[in-house]
Every structure is written in C-alpha cells, then in structure tokens.
Amino acid sequence: MTGTLDRQTVAAAGEARERIEHWRRERNAVILAHNYQLPEVQDVADYVGDSLGLSQQAASTDADVIVFCGVHFMAETAAILSPEKTVLLPDLEAGCSLAGTITADQLRAWRDQHPGAVVVAYVNTTAEVKAESDYCCTSSNAAAVIRSIPADREILFCPDMFLGAHLERVTGRRMHVWMGECHVHAGIDPGRLDRMREAHPDAELLIHPECGCTSSTLYRMSARDLEGPATVVASTEGMVRRAGASPASTFIVATEVGILHRMRQLAPDKRFLPASDDAVCGYMKRITLPKVARALERGEPVVTVDAAIAARARRAIERMLAAGPATAPAAA
Ligand code: 13P
Ligand code: SF4
16 A cells, blocks of 8 residues: 555656646746755755845846745745746745744834834845845845944844844844744754764754754853864855865754755765754645646746835845855854
C-alpha cells in the first residue's frame, strides 16, 4: 500500500513538474523560492534565496509573471517593486506569524507616543505597516540600515524582539523594540541548543537572528560560559554561504529546517544538524508543486497592493534595497 502511495506521489510530482515547465515558458514566468520552501519546490525555482535576494530578483526580472514560492509579505513586496508584473502566490493562506504581530493602527499609535522617531520595519510586515515606516530592512542588512540613521535620532524597531535585541548588541544603538516574535524561531529551545553543542563540540553554530536563543547564546559566549567553535548569526542566505565557506565540517543549524536542503546541496560532504526538527514553518510549507503548477496554469491567485499604500511602502523598501546586501557573515 505504502509503495503504491509513494508511486502515486512520485507520478503526481512528475506531472506537476511537466505542467510547471510548460506554463513557465508559455507565460514568460520566473519562479522565486525562499530558502524554507519544500526541497522539490526549491528544485524547480529559477532563484532560491533570502528575503533581500528575492526582493532584488523581483525588482530586476524581465519576466512577465513572478511566481512567489514564499509567504504573503514577500509576494506583496514583489508586487510593490514590480507593479507592472503579475505576482502569483500559489496559496494565499501562506502568511507569517511575525508579520501578524503588528498592524498599521498599532504602529501609528506607537509612533504617536514617540513624535520625531524614525520607524524601521523588518521586511516581515504587511504592506500597510511598511507604508507607515521610514525604512524597511531584512535580516541581511538590518545592521547597515540602523547604522545609516543619525545617532541622535530615536528609533522604533518592529516587529521582532529578538532581531531588535541582536541589532542593539551589534550596533550599540538603543532602540524601542516591538515585542513580536516568530513562533518557529521563538520555539527553538536554548537549553537543547546547549546540549547539542556539548554533544558536538566541533560543530559550528549557524543562527538566524529571529531565534530566541541568539541573545542567550551570544551572551553566554561573551561571558566565556560557553566555549567552542565559531557562532555565526546571519540571514538564511548568509547561513547558506557560511556553510559552504567555513572550514568546519559539522554545523548546528538554528532556523527553519527547509534551509538544510540548500546546505546539503552546496556542501554534500559536510554534516548539518537541525537545532530542532520541529522548526517547521507551516506557512512556507503550504506551497507545494501541484499548487505552483495550478497557479501558473490559471494565472492566479494574484497578489496586488493598493496603489496609495504601495507608493508609501515603496519609499521604505527602496531604502532597504539601497542598503545593499550584507557583507559575508563574520564568526563571533
Ligand atoms: P531571511 O530574510 O533571512 O531569509 O528570513 C526570512 C524569514 O522569514 C525568516 O523567518
Ligand atoms: Fe514568518 Fe516565522 Fe515563517 Fe519566517 S519562519 S515566514 S518569520 S512564521
């Protein structure tokens, strides 16, 4: 029975791939996929990367259609950057728990309490929140964006509290930080991470700054309470690059497990251990090959952003693109 089911799944995936190839050509479409996507979705994409890389691709592509294999705020950002193109999100339910932690009304009320403050919004926010912000940033260039703001300006940073704490540490800037979190990264247990480090003393630690464990791990390292090989805090793409470039052969990877596919492809001889097998983003995993095929074939679901909101959000997003990519992630 299992064998029959497996054969059916393989056949369905093969059929979906054929439809994707046909409709990708027919519609002059580009398929962009985030590093957390299912392996088979990453494998059909024209480009796989982090939020910044995907935004750069969306802004520069000459395709007519962008199939966004990621979550809703990413597709919205693509629609804002390329309003003349059709942006398809194969499942509109692909949201983001972190983006859901702040609304435009909440941000307006917060800003009213701090007149004159500069608002920096992480890219994991809705278009409405970006429209109320001065700067947008991703995990790849957040520190550069913060450093570009004059030292005497008050900063409101939203919505991720762990990324905010990390940025305060690396830039030395004090900020007002919104208390939002991503359920996937906040769920990675720092105690388990410590036990993994003890069990694998030669492993390098790669951490995404949305993790709750980032601050405690780095604090303990600087207090010399935790010795060991390098710890690198980076965007998902920075983590992938570091996995390829590092001299280490074993890595503990503290982020969503989808990234392991890229790491293993890039460095098949190295060993990648997830900090938590449960670090699975159900939103990202809503995008499947049959849904990609169906979206291409039907030309829907389309993601659009209201023109007035898009115009205001674009200003913050263009500042994010101008800040450019992060330099190669350094080891702590
Ligand atoms: P990156 O920009 O580092 O890929 O992060 C996006 C994200 O949603 C992390 O959870
Ligand atoms: Fe949002 Fe967290 Fe999923 Fe990233 S992993 S898309 S922050 S819910």
